[in-house]
Amino acid sequence: MDRIAEQIARHKKFLITTHVYPDGDAVGSQIALFILLKRMGKEVKLINSFPLPARYKFLPNSGLIKHNINATLPNSELAFVLDVGSKGRLGNMREHINNIKTVINIDHHLGNDCFGTINWIDSRMSSVGELIFHLYKHMKLEIRKPEAICLYTAIVTDTGSFQYSNTSVETHLAVSELLKTGIDHTWICNQIYKNIPVSKLKLLQLALETLSFDAKGKIGYMFITSDMYSKARATEEDSEEIVEYARNVKGVEVGILFKQHSKGNIKISFRSRSKIDVRKIASKFGGGGHHNAAACTVNGELKVVLKNIMRATILELESSISV
Numbered sequence: 001m002d003r004i005a006e007q008i009a010r011h012k013k014f015l016i017t018t019h020v021y022p023d024g025d026a027v028g029s030q031i032a033l034f035i036l037l038k039r040m041g042k043e044v045k046l047i048n049s050f051p052l053p054a055r056y057k058f059l060p061n062s063g064l065i066k067h068n069i070n071a072t073l074p075n076s077e078l079a080f081v082l083d084v085g086s087k088g089r090l091g092n093m094r095e096h097i098n099n100i101k102t103v104i105n106i107d108h109h110l111g112n113d114c115f116g117t118i119n120w121i122d123s124r125m126s127s128v129g130e131l132i133f134h135l136y137k138h139m140k141l142e143i144r145k146p147e148a149i150c151l152y153t154a155i156v157t158d159t160g161s162f163q164y165s166n167t168s169v170e171t172h173l174a175v176s177e178l179l180k181t182g183i184d185h186t187w188i189c190n191q192i193y194k195n196i197p198v199s200k201l202k203l204l205q206l207a208l209e210t211l212s213f214d215a216k217g218k219i220g221y222m223f224i225t226s227d228m229y230s231k232a233r234a235t236e237e238d239s240e241e242i243v244e245y246a247r248n249v250k251g252v253e254v255g256i257l258f259k260q261h262s263k264g265n266i267k268i269s270f271r272s273r274s275k276i277d278v279r280k281i282a283s284k285f286g287g288g289g290h291h292n293a294a295a296c297t298v299n300g301e302l303k304v305v306l307k308n309i310m311r312a313t314i315l316e317l318e319s320s321i322s323v
């Protein structure tokens, strides 16, 4: 944090970016860091490779986040890259980042590539939001409502509303400080979770029809085909959390969702209960993530991909449960 504070003091023009398919931690941390830098009198651009998901439009300053199709790429001296485990997750911002002299990589993914000039990686942290909270404290900056809303969003989404094992005593202590600013956490959660578009529910309905089980009910899996997206008038964003329905079934240890994209590649999301490390499975296919939540993207025919993923998952199940 000392090195990061020193870099902030030394530069004037900043860029903050995050991963493809940005989530609550990605955009919440991005805006909280934006507010921090603005308070230090800096010039800051927020550019991602993907558009801001609609459910996060309530975040203060969210309108300032551009996605680079429309944005003129700035001449930044320093780029902050948040919540990105490997450079591939930067999408079409990757090349732009390669041209920036100083890159500060702030993340909490185990197995981060450490692609930055400075890498602040702490996998004990629930979220990048929790890291940015500590940066505010370290720099002795008062936390006010707008950044508290963003940090709360980052933490609540990345901990599955404080249910995942990444939620620690420190997480709750940080959140208690955020609540002291007077933010309305019920309102925030209503914005994130109780604003479901019909398209999302229709997509869930179609996906649930495909729910199947393997390994004596220990694996639950579902499919979303490109046809289903059009039938439900849904987008990729609408498929978030659907995988959890498969994992939450009684007796299921690993939930898997296969999403077919129009370009022919298949995105596979994994969720597990505490015993199984799904990051290990995803990383065999070039993906990554966390112990209980991971993903990878594979090219190929759905049938073949399904067979390979199942084989790897059963292997992981056998080695984790029988021991």
Ligand SMILES: [Mn+2]
Binding pocket: 025, 026, 083, 108, 126, 127, 128, 158
């Ligand atoms: Mn995160």
